[in-house]
Amino acid sequence: MRVKGRTVAVSAIILVLLVVAFVVALCLGKPYVAPGDVLRSLFGEVTPYDVVVQRLRLPRVVLAVVVGACFGVAGALIQSVARNPLASPDVVGITQGAGLAATIALTSGAAAVVIAPAALGGGLLAAAVVLGLGARHGLAAQRFVLAGVAVAIALRALTEIVMLTAEPIDGQRAHIWLVGTLAGRGWTETSWLAITLLVLLPVLAWAGWALRTSALDDDTAKGLGVRPVARRAGLAAVGVLLAAMVTAQVGAVDFVALVAPQVARRLVRAERPPLIAAALTGSLLVVLADLAGRLLFAPTQLPAGVITAAIGGPYLLFLLVRRKS
Amino acid sequence: MKLIARDLSAGYGPRSVFENLGVELPAGAFTVIVGPNACGKSTLLRTLARLLPVRHGSVLLDGADIHSLPTREVARRLGVLPQSPLVPEGVTVRDLVGRGRQPHQSWWRQWSDQDSAAVHEAMGQAGVGDLATRAVDQLSGGQRQRVWIAMTLAQQTEALLLDEPTTFLDLAHQVEVLDLLGRMRDDGRTVVAVLHDLNQAARYADHLVAMRDGRVVASGAPREIVTAELVRNVFGLDCVVVPCPVTGAPLVVPA
Ligand SMILES: Nc1ncnc2c1ncn2[C@@H]1O[C@H](COP(=O)(O)OP(=O)(O)O)[C@@H](O)[C@H]1O
Numbered sequence: 001m002r003v004k005g006r007t008v009a010v011s012a013i014i015l016v017l018l019v020v021a022f023v024v025a026l027c028l029g030k031p032y033v034a035p036g037d038v039l040r041s042l043f044g045e046v047t048p049y050d051v052v053v054q055r056l057r058l059p060r061v062v063l064a065v066v067v068g069a070c071f072g073v074a075g076a077l078i079q080s081v082a083r084n085p086l087a088s089p090d091v092v093g094i095t096q097g098a099g100l101a102a103t104i105a106l107t108s109g110a111a112a113v114v115i116a117p118a119a120l121g122g123g124l125l126a127a128a129v130v131l132g133l134g135a136r137h138g139l140a141a142q143r144f145v146l147a148g149v150a151v152a153i154a155l156r157a158l159t160e161i162v163m164l165t166a167e168p169i170d171g172q173r174a175h176i177w178l179v180g181t182l183a184g185r186g187w188t189e190t191s192w193l194a195i196t197l198l199v200l201l202p203v204l205a206w207a208g209w210a211l212r213t214s215a216l217d218d219d220t221a222k223g224l225g226v227r228p229v230a231r232r233a234g235l236a237a238v239g240v241l242l243a244a245m246v247t248a249q250v251g252a253v254d255f256v257a258l259v260a261p262q263v264a265r266r267l268v269r270a271e272r273p274p275l276i277a278a279a280l281t282g283s284l285l286v287v288l289a290d291l292a293g294r295l296l297f298a299p300t301q302l303p304a305g306v307i308t309a310a311i312g313g314p315y316l317l318f319l320l321v322r323r324k325s
Numbered sequence: 326m327k328l329i330a331r332d333l334s335a336g337y338g339p340r341s342v343f344e345n346l347g348v349e350l351p352a353g354a355f356t357v358i359v360g361p362n363a364c365g366k367s368t369l370l371r372t373l374a375r376l377l378p379v380r381h382g383s384v385l386l387d388g389a390d391i392h393s394l395p396t397r398e399v400a401r402r403l404g405v406l407p408q409s410p411l412v413p414e415g416v417t418v419r420d421l422v423g424r425g426r427q428p429h430q431s432w433w434r435q436w437s438d439q440d441s442a443a444v445h446e447a448m449g450q451a452g453v454g455d456l457a458t459r460a461v462d463q464l465s466g467g468q469r470q471r472v473w474i475a476m477t478l479a480q481q482t483e484a485l486l487l488d489e490p491t492t493f494l495d496l497a498h499q500v501e502v503l504d505l506l507g508r509m510r511d512d513g514r515t516v517v518a519v520l521h522d523l524n525q526a527a528r529y530a531d532h533l534v535a536m537r538d539g540r541v542v543a544s545g546a547p548r549e550i551v552t553a554e555l556v557r558n559v560f561g562l563d564c565v566v567v568p569c570p571v572t573g574a575p576l577v578v579p580a
Pocket residue numbers: 337338342360361362363364365366367368369
C-alpha cells in the first residue's frame with residue numbers, strides 16, 4: 001500500500017526533533033556555545049568556537065546520528081522477521097557475539113585495527129548460531145527469541161571469563177569497549193557506517209517493500225507469490241549485518257535497537273516498525289543519550305550505552321508486562 | 326484455466342495424507358471439494374496451490390508443472406485463500422486487501438492506479454467497502470472472512486482456490502459468498518472451493534469432488550453423483566436424496 005500520511009507526518013516530526021537535538025548537542029557542554037554561533041560555524045563562517053563545534057562536538061554528534069539509524073533499522077528488520085518486539089540484536093545474542101570477539105581481541109594483545117573486524121565476525125557468527133537453532137523450526141518466533149536469549153547469556157558468561165582471567169589493564173579496556181561509547185570516536189567510525197548504509201541503500205529499499213508480507217502467515221505469503229523463508233532470511237541477514245557492523249564500530253549501545261523500532265511503530269500505529277521512522281527514532285535516542293552521558297555527571301562522562309541501558313531496562317519490563325494481552 | 330493432479334502424493338512428516346491421487350478441475354467451472362473432517366481436503370488444496378511440496382506426481386496448471394513455474398507468475402494466475410490465515414495485528418482492511426496486489430508489484434514499482442482500482446473493486450465485490458479503514462483484527466469472524474476473500478480477489482487471477490470460505494459466516498452471508506463465487510465463474514474464472522455443507526456444494530458446484538481418507542471417491546456433476554449411496558459411503562450417514570424444490574439440485578436429508 002502507499003505510504004500512509006501518518007507515517008510521513010510522524011517521520012517529519014521526529015526529523016525536526018532530531019535536528020533540534022543535533023544543534024542543542026553542539027551547543028551544550030563546556031564551553032556553552034550559543035545556537036547562533038553553532039549555526040554560523042557550521043555554515044562556514046569563521047568563529048572563535050570552530051574548534052569546539054567542528055572538531056570536538058560535531059564528529060561525535062554525527063556519529064550518534066549514524067549509530068542510532070543503524071541500530072534502529074537493524075532492530076526493525078529483526079523484530080519484523082521474528083514477529084516479536086523482543087527480538088532485537090542486543091537481546092538475541094548478536095551484540096554479545098561481537099562483544100566476546102572484541103574482548104578476546106583486546107585481551108590477547110591484538111592490534112587495534114583487528115578489533116572492529118573481530119567484533120563484526122563475532123556478531124555474524126553468533127547470529128548464524130541463533131538462526132541455525134531457531135530456523136530448524138521455520139523461525140517460529142518464540143523459539144528464535146528463546147534460542148537468542150540463551151546464546152546471549154552463554155556469550156556474556158564467556159566474555160566475563162575472558163575479561164576476569166586477562167591482565168587487569170586489558171580487562172579494563174575490554175570493559176570500556178563493551179559498554180558502547182561515542183567518546184573519542186568520530187569520523188572514522190562514521191565513515192564506515194555511512195558507507196555500509198550507502199551500500200545497503202538499495203537493499204533497504206527492497207526490505208521496506210518486502211517487509212509488507214512479513215506479518216502474513218507462510219501459506220498466505222506463498223499464495224501471493226512470495227518465498228517466505230528466503231525472504232525472511234534475506235531481511236534477517238541485512239539486519240544482522242547492520243547490527244554487527246555498528247556494534248563493531250562503537251561497542252554495545254544496548255537497547256536502542258530494541259526500543260527505537262517499537263516507539264516508531266506505536267507512533268505511526270503500524271503492524272510492524274517502519275524503517276525510516278525507526279532509523280530517525282534511533283538517531284534521536286543516541287544523540288540524546290550521548291548528550292546526557294556528557295552532561296549529567298560532568299566532568300565525568302558516562303558512555304551512551306549506560307544511558308540507553310538505563311532507559312531500556314524499564315522499557316523491556318513494560319513490554320513484558322504489556323505482552324500478556 | 327485447468328488444474329490437473331496426476332499420481333499425487335503429499336503429507337506431513339513421515340505420514341502421507343494421500344497417495345497416487347488423481348483429480349481434474351475443469352477450466353471455467355465451479356468445482357467443490359467435499360468430505361468428512363481430516364480426510365485431506367485442505368492438504369489437497371494446499372498441494373494444488375503449490376503451498377505444500379509434492380512427494381510424488383505433479384500438479385499441472387494448463388499443462389505446466391506448477392511447482393516448477395516461477396511462484397510469482399503462478400500468483401498472477403492462481404489465487405488461494407488458506408483455511409485459517411493469521412490476521413496481522415493493527416492492519417486496516419484496505420491495507421490487507423492491498424497485499425493481494427503483491428504479485429503485480431515490485432520494489433521499484435510499488436503502487437499503481439491499477440492497484441488502487443483492483444483493491445477498490447475487490448472490496449466492493451466482497452462487500453467490505455464500508456470497512457476499508459477498520460482494523461482487521463477488530464472485525465467479526467464473518468467480516469474478516471470476507472476481507473480475506475477480497476484480498477484474494479484483488480489478486481485478479483484466472484483461478485481461485487478457497488478453503489472453506491463460508492465458515493464463520495451466517496447463512497445470508499454464506500449465500501452471498503457462494504453467489505459471488507458463482508459470478509466469478511460466470512466471468513470465465515476457474516473456481517475451486519472446499520465446502521462442508523453438502524447441500525450448498527450440490528447446489529452451487531458444476532463439478533463435485535467427494536473425498537474420504539485421502540482418496541477421491543467420486544467426481545462429476547452433482548446431479549449425477551450425489552446419491553444416498555455416496556453419502557453413506559463418504560460421510561457414513563444414512564439419508565434420502567430428494568430434488569431441491571428451488572433448483573432441482575440433489576438435496577440431502579438425513580434419515
Ligand atoms: N500442518 C500439519 N501437520 C501435520 N499434520 C497435519 C497438518 N495439517 C493437517 N494434518 C493432518 O493431515 C490430515 C488431513 O488434514 P486436512 O487436509 O487438514 O483435512 P481436512 O481439510 O479434510 O479437514 C489430518 O489427519 C490432519 O491431522
